[in-house]
Amino acid sequence: MIYCGKFTYKYLLTGISLVILLVILQQSTNAAEKNHKFCISLTQKDTSAPTSPNKASRGTIIRDSTLKKDTINKPGKDSTVKVIDTFNVKLSKDSLEGPVEYSATDSMVLDIPGKKLYLYNEANIKYKDIDLKAGKAELDQQSQVLTATYLSDTSGKKIGRPVFVQGENNLTSDTIIYNSKTQKGLTIGSNSVQGELYVHSEKSKKVSKDVFYAQNNVFTTCNYDEPHFAFRAKKVKFISKKLAVSGFTRPEFEGVPLPIGLPWGIYPLTQGRHSGLLPPQFSVNQQFGLGLEGLGYYKVLNDNFDVTVRGDIYSYGGWRLYLTPSYRKRYRYNGGINFNIVHTKVAFKGDPDYQNQKNFSFSWFHNVDSKARPGTTFSANVNFATSKYNQYIASNPFQAFNNSLNSSISYSKRWEGKPFFLTVTANHSQNTNTKLVSVSLPDIGFSMSTIYPFQPKEYAGAKKWYYNFGIGYNGSFRSQVNFYDTAFNLRQLIDTFQWGASHQFPIQLQLPSLGPFQVAPQISFEQKWYAQQFIRQWNAATNHVDTIIHKGFYTGEQMSFGIGVSTALFGKKQFGKNSRIQAIRHVIRPSFGLSYKPDLSKNDWYETQVTKTGEKFRFSKYDGSIFGAYSEGKFGGINFTLDNNLEMKVRNRKDTGENAIKKVSLIDGFGFSTGYNLMADSFQLSTFNLYARSNLFQKINITAGATIDPYEQDTTGRRINKYVWKDKLSIGRFVGGNIAVSTSIRSKPKDANKEKQNQDANKKFNESRGAQSLDEQYRELEMVRNNPAQFADFNIPWNLNLSYALSLYRTFKQDYSGYKTTLTQSVTFNGDFNLTPKWKMGINGVYDISGSKLQFLTGFVSRDLHCWQMSINITPIGYTRSFNITINPKSGILRDLRINRSRYFYDFR
Incomplete structure (x- = not known):
């Protein structure tokens, strides 16, 4: 036991x-x-997770009895969407939501009991959409807090300042503390970019993904470490991609604070269109007084519609209101309305130059995209204003010289697979000086391109000569009314109303080639419809020619027959193989035509007295009608044209490849044309029309033309039936001519990549201008022309454009007593050059050689101030003399922060 x-x-x-x-x-x-x-x-980088203590996670698969096959097509992956890597299985509460990638060049310490990770020297942590780089970093798994700071070398210099990137937000700081679960954080000594603003904050607190508050801020649009200018604000609230709001703000330049400040500030950070206040600018004007110009509001109603409201107000009591709604639907249409009301008060009541007027203007433009309805186009550009609207525009005095307004609404339709084309237009023109208004409504055009009725759709064997027989049609109808805007009444509209129509039937036949000759007969018939006849009679009581108008329905016809023969002759002169000039080629293209035109309008012409001395002049009953009158007399004769081209081949001795020989055009074209009327009883020989054109060395463009009359003239300047060469050796009498020479030279850009960027930007700008009215486009071009300093391109060291124009012509005097000769010569020049890499000077002018005076001259000086720019524009002569000095930031967010001083011509009276 x-x-x-x-x-x-x-x-x-x-x-x-x-x-x-x-x-x-x-x-x-x-x-x-x-x-x-x-x-x-x-x-771990995969989606596996530690096992959970429940049974389902220990190898047991639980099937869902409700799971069925998905019959909906799943969309494919969108490569443009950034995917954030997260775990897709159930995790414990203290686990992270996704895998963490980390690295460091010095050391990594993993505190297992404390669940912390320490990284030293060039630390990099990537977690979800967060990318953190720093000299030293710490990750706490339990609290999901990232902490990063910099390291210091032996001299105390900061190394590896933390850089925090989340989505499009980029932040560089001395210290960063960020909770990835709550998306809140704290930074010390941070630098960030918000839109166009570079922001430095002593402390900033992130309260959500897109909102953070900052303390003791310095922000600027200058990207230098020590900015040229900045704004200081104690407190600022930033809403990412929307706006920044600050309290009291004080500006400073080169670190020196200015004794001024703003009580608060709103800075838009939104990219693209967004609603907001449009700040004004101050102005000083002797006629209108002190003013605020451009104050308004821009409202985006939806993706397709927005509206702008602006206003000007002046101390003398004048004001102006702009209402500009615009609309756009991509690939469909775009347009806008511009309605302006102006209440002008010049000086004070009782002053000798006091004026008080009210005027308005209205414009509408609309364009339909060609892709919306292929084969159909519609566009509208409507402009209307009171006659004195342009006279007093304080912000643009040059507009006072625009005394005409034009409008057009057009619709066109082309039928696919058919030869028909339809156009319907309405036109309006208004002269603010004469107050004459002309309206053409409607203006209808219908045409049929040439069809070949005898040509089968399919044929075998040789092509018959009559297959090339073609016929076409061109028709137009137009109605027009003229009236004065100061005397508008229905009776006047009825009295001035007229209409007309024109019909043309061209018939042609292209015959087979006869060796080197091309033969083409043609027939043309034309008819015009008239609503009025104009009969001119001499009034002995007033010593003037009176015009009597007969209303009704009248027609006029014209027919012509002809045949044309053309060919080409080639001549070539070759030189030696070692010669720089390899060959010169001369091409002669003569064309010869026989034509006949019967005098179907002989009954429409008459002769009447036009002077006291009994001088008579021939008129047509339809002179002054919409489509004009047919020429008088029959014609049966010869037309001859001779065209020439001269070019050469030149060897490039520095190039031995395929491009060693290049073709150079010496004269693009030169020749003459004339005719002879076999059926006329006098003046059978037509005038000689000479022309020449060339573009020498692809740099100098030359065009010239002249008219030579083979007949003599009497003492009053009238032609007489006598050849000039009958009594002297001459080819004819010089009637008129013109010569134009122009060239444009420029230096190579300093930065080729920047030049390409400028060209791409200009291309986009020109494409965007299609959504603007013509009036807006003209205003933009006028602004560029009048303010060249603000558009200086420092990448082009120098640029020069020169043109010379000469014109000599003879016109009939108003009293019918003879001809007068007028000679005009002018030189147009514009150019600019860099005085230094940051200073540019330019000039633009027109010199009248005939009048020996400078008609127009403007000069500019521009200074590139890195983040600012200064521009000086001067117009020292002419009625538009003015000067303008502007200093403003380059950044668009601060474009209204400018110093501007302008004086215009009326300030010098």
């Missing part, structure tokens, strides 16, 4: 010891497994 008890006692103690040992081992295993889970959650 005793041995049995001892045996049982020993084994009992042994069993208890084994149980205790197993328990200790199990606890050690659980602790190691728990710590191992933390390592896995930091290092």
